[in-house]
Amino acid sequence: MEPLLTPRFTLTRLAEHDWPFFLQLRQDAGIMRYMSEIAPAEAIRAQFEHRLQPWVPGAAHPLDFIIRAHGDDTPLGHIGLRHGEQGPDVAEVGYTVAVAAQGRGVAGEALRALCEFAFRHTPIQLLKAVIVAENSASGRVLEKNGFRRTAVIKESYPLHGRVYDDWVYQLAREG
Structure with a gap:
């Protein structure tokens, strides 16, 4: 698969050499605070x-990309989509950005490219994102990319000893 290009970033398919970065993201407490408990390295490796x-x-496993600035091999983040139980025309998006790269528009620009790819090159008609309600930064990224909050699922996500509401966002293919 060809890389996805944005004005500033290159999104390349996740590859074996990305393992150290993927592990680093999944073991960073600041990044994982809105995602999940930190799993043992063996479980992260299986993921x-x-x-x-x-x-x-329509594949059951995710399509994942690593985000890098053009001409720089340093990974800045990870973004992907996966189909759920709703069939090949619906997929859920997710992303993480390294702490050092946060606040620079990395997630938003990469999300735009992923949405364009999904709607132009796949049968996907609807993209969804589910985030912990307190993750307002992620909510802003989604909204800036045209996603609309369509549901609040009360007390649905246990995380770090608390139970959080989830916000569900959706973006439909135009036309």
Whole structure:
């Protein structure tokens, strides 16, 4: 699969050499505070390997990319989509950005490219994102990219000894 290009970033398919960065993201307490508990390295490795499989629209495993600035091999973040139980025309998006790269528009620009790819090159008709309600920064990224909050799921996500509301966002293919 060809990389996805934005004005500032190159999104390349997740590859074996991205393992140290993927592990670093998944073990960073600041990044994981709105995602999940930090899993043991073996469990993170299993998630990583699942994501390395070849992808076709409708696949049960995610399509993942690593975000890098043009001409720089330093990974800045991770973004991807996966189909759920709703069939090949619906996918959920997710992203993480390294702490050092946060606040610079990395997630938003990468999300725009991922949405354009999904709607132009796959049968996906609807993209969704589910975030912990207190993750307002992620909510702003989604809204700036045209996603609209469509539901609040009360007390649905146990995390770090608390139970959080989830916000559900959606973006439909135009036309």
